[in-house]
Amino acid sequence: MTTAAQVEWIVTSFSARAALSHPAFCGFDRAHLGDLIEEVAGPWAAQRESVLQERRGHDRQRAAGAGPNHQLVFVDRVLITLVYLWLQLPHAALAELYGVTRPAVTRAIHEIRPLLARRGFAVPQRPGARLHTLADVFAYAEAEGVDLRVDGTEVQVRRPRAGRAGRKAFVSGRKKQNTAKTTTISDSSGRLLWAGADRPGRMLGSRSAVAV
Structure with missing residues (x-):
């Protein structure tokens, strides 16, 4: 019932x-x-x-x-x-x-x-084409002359458990909270091309990170 x-x-x-x-x-x-x-x-x-x-x-x-x-x-x-x-x-x-x-x-x-x-991430007006890594995104932008917009969105997260290595790296100096950053890349029209490279809030993004 x-x-x-x-x-x-x-x-x-x-x-x-x-x-x-x-x-x-x-x-x-x-x-x-x-x-x-x-x-x-x-x-x-x-x-x-x-x-x-x-x-x-x-x-x-x-x-x-x-x-x-x-x-x-x-x-x-x-x-x-x-x-x-x-x-x-x-x-x-x-x-x-x-x-x-x-x-x-x-x-x-x-x-x-x-x-x-x-x-992978779809490419606007390119059926079948997929972007899997940051290297794919930058290669596509260079080949097609696309201007990229890169954003490191910062989101509040639960405080990592005690004793975890790198725990302090999650404390954002700007927000004064435990946060994580996800790198998102879009074209000049705002269409999403890639998202990933998650990092603790205090750390900067990296081009060498792979999509997750």
């Missing part, structure tokens, strides 16, 4: 999905978003099954889909990751939208980002 809390969670998730699938939040029109979700679904399922099999130590004994329900289904995991990359919303804010915990959002982003990175 569905409880009132479960109904409220379902409604909250549906409302959040409807809002975040708008291009203003995720950066994709809905047709393109559907294609992206379909493309990433297979690799995500294979990656997840590999992790589960390694954890179990043997092949699956129950039918696919059996077991506890996820707080965030695959589509919502993709949306959350895209919105985070596009707008740099804090994990806590995305968790509030879906009515889930912050760690659930963090896990979702950590699952989906590597899949998007392997897929």
